[in-house]
Amino acid sequence: MKRTALAGLFMSAAMLASPVFAADNNLCTSKLQELEAKVNSLPATSPNAPEIKRLLASAKASQASKDDKKCATEASQALSMAN
Template sequence: MKSTALAGLFISAAMLASPVFAADNNLCTSKLQELKNKVTSLPATSTNTAMEIKRLLSSAEASQASGDDKKCVTEATQGLSLANQANP
């Protein structure tokens, strides 16, 4: 009886945790797409900033490919912040 209850708790915990990972993946994907759109519309005047934004984009894509969605979101958000400062 105890083992069945314990197994049920583990299954419930796994099912509740899975949407959290899916949310990170979706957020990573949407932030990456938004950053890609910003990169294409960057002004040509701030080359150092543009290079840093492109580096963050590449790093975020690599993080997504390796399955590290939290790092992907962090880097894409940093890139978006820089892009917004460069092109308000």
């Protein structure tokens, strides 16, 4: 009986945790799209342009390595610098 309850608890926890990972991926993707649009509209004389472009490249690398949390963080940081 205890094993069945414990197995059910683990299965419930796994099912509840899976949308969290999907949310990080969606956040990463949406932030990258928003950042790319900002970078394309940045004036060439913007003082933060090199740092923003570096963060964009780093966020894309994080996304490629499946580190969606780092991707979203870097993209958000770059977006705050672009505003």
